[in-house]
Every structure is written in C-alpha cells, then in structure tokens.
Amino acid sequence: MSSKLYFKKKHTNLHTIAFYNLENLFDTKDDPNTLDDDFLPDSEKKWNKKRYEKKLFKLGTAISNIGFEKTGKAPVILGVAEVENKAVLEDLVRTKHLINKNYGVVHYESPDERGIDVGLLYQKEIFTVTNSESIQVLVDNEFGERDFTRDILWVTGSLHNEEVHILVNHWPSRRDGAELTSYKRIAAADRNREIINQIIEKKPEAKIIVMGDFNDDPDSESVKKHLVLQDFYNPMERLHTRHRGTLTYKRQWNLFDQIIFSNNFHKYEEATHSFSEANIFDDSFLKIYKGRYKGNPYRTYAGRKYKGGYSDHFPVYICLKHNI
Structure with missing residues (x-):
C-alpha cells in the first residue's frame, strides 16, 4: 500500500469541528443599525475593499487548514464570532480555499x-441543518439597564445521520474588568445550561456541543462551575498553559475560545461519532514572526494600526471519529 493511500485511509473517518473568532469581520458598507463607523473606507482605520478581500482570503486559507493535518479535510462544522452580518460569511465561503467545500451558512442578527x-x-x-434559532442572553449593567450582548446560536442537525445540537457563543467581554463583569458571563453560562436542560429533557441521550469565545478561561467560575457540570467534558482545560492559549492580554495567554461537549461523545457505538482529540490551531503562519510580539496571533489591526493579519485569536478544534 502506498503512503498516499495510507494517508487517505488513515483520515477517512475523522472530522474536524472548529470555532474561530474572526476579529471584526465587517464589510465596507455603512449600516445605520450597527456601530461600523470604524470599518468604513473614510474611517481612521481606512477599511476598504482591498483590505476586506485580503482578510477574507487569509481567513479562508486559515479555515481550510484547521485540523487538516489530523483529518485530511477542512472543518465539517465551524462556529464563528465577530461577524457583522450574513453577507460577510457568504463572501467568506466563496473565497478560493473554501468555495469547493460547499459550505452552508447559519446566521441571525443579534442585539x-x-x-x-x-x-x-x-x-x-456531511451536515444537514434541521432547525436553528437565536436565543437571547439577558444581562444588566451596573446601573440596572439592559446590556445588549450576542445571542446564542442554537443549531440542530444531522451529522452522518446522527442528531447533534450545537450552541455557538460569544459571551460578554471583560472590558470593564474581569471581576466586575464576571456575573454577565455566569449569566451566559446559565443560559446555555437552560438550553441544555431543555434538550435533554426531551432526549436524555442527546449529543450536544457548546463552543465559543467565552471571554473566560477553562478554569474560570463561569465555565468550570456553571457550564461544564458532571455531564459535560472540556478538552480545552489541559491545553491552557503559561506558554499557550488562543489570545494574549498584557503578555499573558488566555484560552477564551473553547469547545466542550456532552460525555456521550466518549462512547464508542457503531454509526455514531466519538471524541478523538482537541487542539489549538496555532500554526506558525497565524503568528507574528518577529519582534516583541513574536508568537502572538497575527491580527488585522493593533488599535487603529493596520497589520494585515488574520485574527487576534487562534481557532480551536476537536476531531470526531465517525464509527462506521
């Protein structure tokens, strides 16, 4: 058997499920309903068609490579954060490295x-969507006023004829301080648990994947004590070290981008999917290659300064084995 045939055989039954914060993927048109003034051709950031298309191309290149070394193919499912609208995702899936993958898009405008x-x-x-909806996360700010944040995207579908529920998240930021805003992320975690409980009440053996930019690490209270209870597993916990994560802040690594799943992905049964491994996709081409920030994510902007990179986050992924 040739090495090439062996490579194909080796990867046939493995599939990548990924999550990627795309760092402000805005189009270049002025939308009066969004705060997109920074991402217009006449803004200080000078966000124009050329820069937009360059970012799309780079993101498409990155996405097509997530997990490829393990599975031999692009992700079958990819959750994303920081996108302005459905149109930017439709532009993304038409880029050179993604157009032949025949990606579908699920998107709702959130408040x-x-x-x-x-x-x-x-x-x-590979995946057929049977239902999708947008679930609000209701949190207040310190003044008791509604704090509008991203909705949770709940998608139900059939992965090789096995039903899977996917919850895509982007939890409230730490902008006003991690401790001061932690209650907001706990509220987001609790909202996910409400959806999870709703699912398993109807189908106790339902397979559920929760992914997103949680703006908290795997050992934060919101994740460890409110989201990942005894019925779920977080493979990202062991990946976070002093030297590795998905983003940096004040020279410290955080692993805000996570994929967790129900324990039944550990079971091996015919015609189902089981967990194989998890990782951060932090290949060298996604990193700053020199200078004081060497090794950090190669981002599009640093403040208002254009850098021309991919994103300020690395993607994360899990590999599922299709037991056939």
Whole structure:
C-alpha cells in the first residue's frame, strides 16, 4: 500500500469541528443599525475593499487548514464570532480555499451594541441543518439597564445521520474588568445550561456541543462551575498553559475560545461519532514572526494600526471519529 493511500485511509473517518473568532469581520458598507463607523473606507482605520478581500482570503486559507493535518479535510462544522452580518460569511465561503467545500451558512442578527454576531458554517454534504434559532442572553449593567450582548446560536442537525445540537457563543467581554463583569458571563453560562436542560429533557441521550469565545478561561467560575457540570467534558482545560492559549492580554495567554461537549461523545457505538482529540490551531503562519510580539496571533489591526493579519485569536478544534 502506498503512503498516499495510507494517508487517505488513515483520515477517512475523522472530522474536524472548529470555532474561530474572526476579529471584526465587517464589510465596507455603512449600516445605520450597527456601530461600523470604524470599518468604513473614510474611517481612521481606512477599511476598504482591498483590505476586506485580503482578510477574507487569509481567513479562508486559515479555515481550510484547521485540523487538516489530523483529518485530511477542512472543518465539517465551524462556529464563528465577530461577524457583522450574513453577507460577510457568504463572501467568506466563496473565497478560493473554501468555495469547493460547499459550505452552508447559519446566521441571525443579534442585539449586540457593537453590531457583531456569531454564526455557523457547515459542509452541506456531511451536515444537514434541521432547525436553528437565536436565543437571547439577558444581562444588566451596573446601573440596572439592559446590556445588549450576542445571542446564542442554537443549531440542530444531522451529522452522518446522527442528531447533534450545537450552541455557538460569544459571551460578554471583560472590558470593564474581569471581576466586575464576571456575573454577565455566569449569566451566559446559565443560559446555555437552560438550553441544555431543555434538550435533554426531551432526549436524555442527546449529543450536544457548546463552543465559543467565552471571554473566560477553562478554569474560570463561569465555565468550570456553571457550564461544564458532571455531564459535560472540556478538552480545552489541559491545553491552557503559561506558554499557550488562543489570545494574549498584557503578555499573558488566555484560552477564551473553547469547545466542550456532552460525555456521550466518549462512547464508542457503531454509526455514531466519538471524541478523538482537541487542539489549538496555532500554526506558525497565524503568528507574528518577529519582534516583541513574536508568537502572538497575527491580527488585522493593533488599535487603529493596520497589520494585515488574520485574527487576534487562534481557532480551536476537536476531531470526531465517525464509527462506521
């Protein structure tokens, strides 16, 4: 048997499920309903068609490579955060490295004050969407006023004829301080648990994947004590070290981008999917290659300064084995 045939055989039954914060994927048109003034051609950031298309191309390149070394193919399902609208995702899936993957797009406008949403891309030949809805996360600010944040995207579908529920998140930020805002992320975690309980009440053996930018680490209270209870597993916990994560803040690594799942993904049964491994996709081409920030995510902007990179976050992924 040739090494090439062996490679194909080795990867046939493995599939990548991924999540990627795309760092402000805005189009170049002025939308009066979103805070997109920074991302217009006449803004200080000078966000124009050329820069937009360059970012799309780079993101498409990155996405097509997530998990490829393990599975031999692009992600079958990809949750995303920080997208302005459905149109930017439709532009993304038409880029050179994604157009032949036949990705479908699930997106809803959410009430986030910055005008950014979450979404889901999926390969139509492998995953069929049977239902989707947008679930509000209700939190107040310190003055008791509604704090508008990203909705949770709940997608139900058939992965090789096995029903899977996917919750895509982007929890409230730490902008006003991690401790001061932690109650908001706890509220988001509790909202996910409400959806999870709703699912398993109807189907106790339902397979559920929760992914997103949680703006908290795997050992934060919101994640560890409110989201990942005894019925779920967080493979990202062991990936977070002093030297590794998905983003940096004040020279410290955080792992805000996570994928967790129900324990039944550990079971091996014919015609189902089981967990194989998890990782951060932090290949060298996604990193700053020199200078004081060497090794950090190669981002599009640092403040208002254009850097021309991919994103200020690395993607994360899990590999599922299709037991056939």
